[in-house]
Amino acid sequence: MRTIPRTLLACALALAFAANTTAQEKAAATPQTQGPQKIVTQGLEVELTIEPVKPAADGRAELMEGQDARVRVKVTDTATRSPLAGVRPSIWMSQRQGERATPEQCKEKVRSFLQGSLRARPDVDLNTYYVLALNSEPNISVIDPLIGFGGTKLVTLVMLESPGEDWVITNDQERLFVSMPASNGVAVVDTNTWKVVANVETGARPVRLALQPDEKYLWVGTDDGAGAGVTVIDAATFKQVARIPTGAGHHELAFSGDSRTAFVTNRDAGTVTLIDVAKLTKTGEVKTGKGADSVAVSPLSKFVYVSDRASGQVAVVDPAKAAVLARIAAAPGLGAVRFAPGGRYGFVPNPAAGVVHIFDASNNRLLHDLKVSKGKDIKGRGPDQVAFTREFAYVRSAGSLDVTMIRLNTVGKELDVVTFPAGQSAPAEADATAAAADSLAPAPEGNSMLVANVADKLIYYYAEGMAAPMGDFQNYKREPRAVMVADRSMREVKSGTYETVTKLPRGGNYDVAFLLDSPRVMHCFETSAAEDPSVEHELPVALSVDYLDKDKAVRAGEDFKLRVRLSDKATGKPVDGLKDVRVLTFLSPGVWQKRAFAKGTGQGVYELNVNVPEEGVYMVFVESRAAGVAFRQLPYLVLRASAPEAGQATAKGRE
Numbered sequence: 197m198r199t200i201p202r203t204l205l206a207c208a209l210a211l212a213f214a215a216n217t218t219a220q221e222k223a224a225a226t227p228q229t230q231g232p233q234k235i236v237t238q239g240l241e242v243e244l245t246i247e248p249v250k251p252a253a254d255g256r257a258e259l260m261e262g263q264d265a266r267v268r269v270k271v272t273d274t275a276t277r278s279p280l281a282g283v284r285p286s287i288w289m290s291q292r293q294g295e296r297a298t299p300e301q302c303k304e305k306v307r308s309f310l311q312g313s314l315r316a317r318p319d320v321d322l323n324t325y326y327v328l329a330l331n332s333e334p335n336i337s338v339i340d341p342l343i344g345f346g347g348t349k350l351v352t353l354v355m356l357e358s359p360g361e362d363w364v365i366t367n368d369q370e371r372l373f374v375s376m377p378a379s380n381g382v383a384v385v386d387t388n389t390w391k392v393v394a395n396v397e398t399g400a401r402p403v404r405l406a407l408q409p410d411e412k413y414l415w416v417g418t419d420d421g422a423g424a425g426v427t428v429i430d431a432a433t434f435k436q437v438a439r440i441p442t443g444a445g446h447h448e449l450a451f452s453g454d455s456r457t458a459f460v461t462n463r464d465a466g467t468v469t470l471i472d473v474a475k476l477t478k479t480g481e482v483k484t485g486k487g488a489d490s491v492a493v494s495p496l497s498k499f500v501y502v503s504d505r506a507s508g509q510v511a512v513v514d515p516a517k518a519a520v521l522a523r524i525a526a527a528p529g530l531g532a533v534r535f536a537p538g539g540r541y542g543f544v545p546n547p548a549a550g551v552v553h554i555f556d557a558s559n560n561r562l563l564h565d566l567k568v569s570k571g572k573d574i575k576g577r578g579p580d581q582v583a584f585t586r587e588f589a590y591v592r593s594a595g596s597l598d599v600t601m602i603r604l605n606t607v608g609k610e611l612d613v614v615t616f617p618a619g620q621s622a623p624a625e626a627d628a629t630a631a632a633a634d635s636l637a638p639a640p641e642g643n644s645m646l647v648a649n650v651a652d653k654l655i656y657y658y659a660e661g662m663a664a665p666m667g668d669f670q671n672y673k674r675e676p677r678a679v680m681v682a683d684r685s686m687r688e689v690k691s692g693t694y695e696t697v698t699k700l701p702r703g704g705n706y707d708v709a710f711l712l713d714s715p716r717v718m719h720c721f722e723t724s725a726a727e728d729p730s731v732e733h734e735l736p737v738a739l740s741v742d743y744l745d746k747d748k749a750v751r752a753g754e755d756f757k758l759r760v761r762l763s764d765k766a767t768g769k770p771v772d773g774l775k776d777v778r779v780l781t782f783l784s785p786g787v788w789q790k791r792a793f794a795k796g797t798g799q800g801v802y803e804l805n806v807n808v809p810e811e812g813v814y815m816v817f818v819e820s821r822a823a824g825v826a827f828r829q830l831p832y833l834v835l836r837a838s839a840p841e842a843g844q845a846t847a848k849g850r851e
Contacts, residue, residue, distance in 0.1 A: 233722075236274060238715040242285075243270040244708065246723045249697060259725040261703045264368075267322060269686065269694045271712070279692020286711040287686065289320035289700070289723070297707045302720035305709050317831070319706070320698055325640050325683040326351065326387075327655060327669055328372075329648060329676035332628040334359045336374070337676070338390050339669050341657070350672060350813055350834065352390045356383050362632040364405045364414070366431070368697050369682050373414055373431075375402045375632075382416060384434050387682050388699060394434045398427040403632050406449035407431060408458065408473060415458060417447030425469075426460055428476060438476040442469040448532070450491045450500065457515055459500050461488035468502050470518060480518035484511035490532035494557040495539035501557075503530040503544060510544060512560050522560045526553040534582045536589060541607050543582045543589055550578035552591050552600075554607060564611060568593055568600050577624040583636035583645065588660065590636055590645050594624040599636075599647060599658070616664055621651035626675060633678035640683045648679035655679055672813045703727030739825050740765045741818055743833040744801070750814075753840040755805040760818055762800050770800025771823070777802045780817040780827055781835075783810070794818075811839040 234243045249264035259265050267287065271280040288309045297305060309318055329337040336354040358378035365372045365387070372385040375398075382402060384394040399418030406415045416427040418439075425442035426449070429435065443462025450459045457479075458471040466487050470480040485504030492501050499521060500513040508528035514521040529548025535557070536543065544553040554564040568579045568591060577595025584590070584604070591600040597619055603612035623635065628650050635648040644659040653675055656665040686694040700706065700723075708721040744759040758779065762771045774796065782789035788809055794802035808814055814835045817827040 235717075235719050237719075238717055239274055240280065240712075240715065240717060241270075241272045241274050242710065242712070242717060242719070243272075244268070244710065244721050246708070259700060259723065261700055261725045261728050262731065263699065263728075264697050265700060265725075266695060266697050267686070269710075271692050271694075279690075281688065281691040283712055283714070285686055285694055286713075287322040288318035288709045289322075289698075289706045290318045290709070291702060291704050291706050293704075296705075296722050297709075297720040299720075302707070302709060303718065305707065305720065306711055306718055309709065310711075318709075319701055321684070322696055322698060323685050325681055325685055327646060328363075328680040328682055329655060329671050329674065330360045330363060330374070330631055330633055330678040330680070331671070332359060332650070332675040332677055334376075335674070336360065336385070337671055337674060339655070339671075341669060349669060354385055354390055354392065356392070357381065357395060360631070360633075361403050362405045363678070363680060364407050365680065365682060366407065366411055369684055370697070371431070372682070373405055373407075375405050375416060377401045377403055377419075382414070382429065387684075396429055396434050396436065398429075398436070399423055399425070399439060402427065404447055404449055406451070408451045408455045409453060410455040412455065413437070413473065415449050415460075417449055417460065419446050426458070426471075440471060440476065440478065442471075442478070443467055443481070445487075446489075448489070448491045450493045452493060452515065453495055453498070459491050459493065459513075459515070461491045461502060463487050463489055466504070468500065468513060470515060482511075482513050482518055482520060484513065484520060485509060489530065492533040492535055492542070494535055494542065497539070497557045497560075499557070499560075501533045501542060503533050505530050508546075510542075510555070524553075524555050524560055524562055526562060526565070527551065531580050532582075534584075536584050536604055536607070537586065541604070543591075545579035545582055545591060547578040547580045547594065550593075552579050552582070552602075554602075556608075563607065566600075566602070566611060566613065568596075577622070580630075581634055581636055583634060583638060585638050585645065585660070586642055590647075592618075592623075592636055592647065594630065595622050597622055599645075601660075616658060616662070618647040618656045618658070618665060619649035619652040619654065621649070623650050626651035628675045628677055631677035633680070635676070635678050637679045637681050639681060640685060646679050646681065648676040650675045650677055700725040737825055737829045738765055739763065739771060739820065739823050739830065741830045743816070746833055746835075750808065750835050750837045751840060752808050752810050752812075752837045755807050756835075757803055758794070758806045758816065759797075759801055759803040760794065762802065762818075762820070762823075772796055772798060772800060774802070774820050774822055776822050777818065777820050779804060779806070780819070781806055781808065781814055783808070783812050783814055808835075808837045811837055813837075 232243050232245045245268045249266050269285050327339040334356040338351040339349045340351050358376045360374040361377050363374045374383040382396045383392050386393045398416050400421035401419045402416045404417035414429040414431045423441045425440050428438040442460045443465040445462050445464030448461045460469045466485050468482050472479045484502040486506040487504050488502050489505045490503045502511045508526050510524040511520050512522040527549045529546045531545040534543050542555045552566045555562045579591045579593045581592040589602040597617045598615040599618045601614050606612040637646045647656045655669040657667050658665045686696050689695045703725050705724045710719050740763045742761040750756045777794045780791050794804040796802050816833040819827045
């Protein structure tokens with residue numbers, strides 16, 4: 197199985213660090229931890245600034261634990277004084293107790309972070325992204341694609357009150373909202389902790405979610421009951437601010453680019469409702485067709501496009517006049533309208549006709565009816581979803597293995613079309629019903645796509661230029677009805693300037709490890725955060741844990757000798773004589789668990805036999821209350837157990 201580009205880069209860099217070193221920086225970082233810090237090396241000037249997003253209540257502009265901090269890097273060519281674009285710097289932060297890292301220690305930190313060791317994780321990783329799977333069960337899988345590609349990558353499961361249907365994430369990637377039709381509510385997930393921090397009650401059967409462009413309000417389409425319409429929620433406080441009845445049927449949502457007007461479709465009524473966002477009142481209602489099945493706004497034309505599945509037409513609505521300006525004739529069976537980057541070209545998949553309609557928003561004319569291959573397609577389950585990278589439109593068909601790619605710069609002429617297989621089974625072969633959310637998501641690399649195949653219970657990773665997916669991510673027997681990327685990495689906000697927003701988890705001093713690949717620049721800056729006096733702090737963890745023999749095979753129903761080494765965190769010396777070293781083993785997501793005590797064998801090593809009941813992913817935690825360490829305070833081990841041998845029975849119990 198081939199790995200994704202970032203993993204290849206990590207391996208190459210780790211080997212490079214082990215083999216050679218380069219000249220040290222010509223100028224050291226300035227000693228202060230607030231304000232810009234600079235180094236000049238390899239013909240580049242690198243400036244790092246870490247500052248609070250908002251000043252403290254007393255006006256102080258110092259970093260504080262748990263509060264938003266903006267990390268900004270500027271990279272400049274010293275010869276030309278021009279910004280260096282497209283270099284993708286890597287940054288990690290790790291808390292330290294003593295002096296700042298020496299150049300050799302800095303190199304070792306970077307090497308360990310690149311290797312992705314669970315025993316040497318940074319406190320803050322500004323280079324990672326997470327793959328999220330919205331499952332048919334009431335949970336969300338959180339997968340780290342950069343650690344152990346081809347092995348265990350499950351970070352955690354976010355547990356919901358009921359299965360999710362749609363989701364949306366904020367621009368800063370810190371809040372995820374999930375609709376739960378069976379619970380009549382929306383879950384709010386903190387992506388720093390991957391915990392549900394609020395469940396917000398809505399109207400009956402919430403399905404579609406959308407954040408208006410300025411992210412002030414979260415809009416929720418509620419499809420059932422006398423008040424069917426939209427529920428409006430303050431995205432910062434999670435408080436419901438309005439319920440607005442709009443009309444009968446399912447509701448899709450779109451907004452004007454200035455966040456002044458919301459557009460809500462009413463499928464059964466065949467209308468689109470216009471709502472003044474500032475006043476949260478209806479300002480108009482436009483009859484668009486027999487039905488109103490989807491809505492999108494072109495950022496180019498500023499018009500609103502509403503598809504009608506029954507008539508096969510797309511109504512073009514002028515929001516200033518609250519009237520239909522034109523109609524684009526296609527074919528009955530239309531799906532959702534989606535606009536390619538730039539907003540000129542609209543794509544409308546048609547599952548019933550097996551085609552993708554492409555129109556030009558500059559003149560509202562149909563350009564193409566692209567027939568999608570139906571070689572082994574399930575009848576009536578043709579193209580139903582479209583997603584975009586910078587260069588391609590990706591079209592998924594529920595009834596086919598193939599994903600169709602359309603090169604965007606050929607839309608105005610003869611189309612350049614290729615396909616690739618995304619699985620072993622067509623998504624429509626799964627028992628799970630399709631979600632409102634998408635099963636296609638562009639990866640942060642910019643030239644790759646993630647494809648969730650609910651039938652295969654896998655998420656495939658495809659890089660442009662390949663004949664087939666480069667790899668896949670296990671979802672551990674769960675059906676991924678939709679996929680999303682939560683990107684926590686540095687983003688280029690303008691040429692040569694890279695930013696992201698993060699939080700320092702605790703007060704104290706931090707080494708900030710910085711890496712640039714080409715030209716190769718490595719340096720450890722520093723920063724610090726004040727402790728929040730309102731937070732009750734835990735005592736420092738006295739022990740560190742190493743899991744021995746963690747790479748050995750584990751088979752369900754057979755004893756596996758688990759050995760751990762406990763060491764004094766301050767001195768590094770092994771800790772013997774503990775009588776209460778307890779091990780918690782549970783089957784993710786917690787349907788089976790067992791606690792047992794391990795026995796010491798000397799040199800800080802404690803062992804016990806673990807026997808798991810079935811194939812799956814298990815998490816192992818260690819604690820010693822006598823040493824003041826609880827389960828959640830030490831790193832955990834992830835074990836993947838294979839199926840028992842044929843004919844071997846296993847007993848499943850719960851402690």
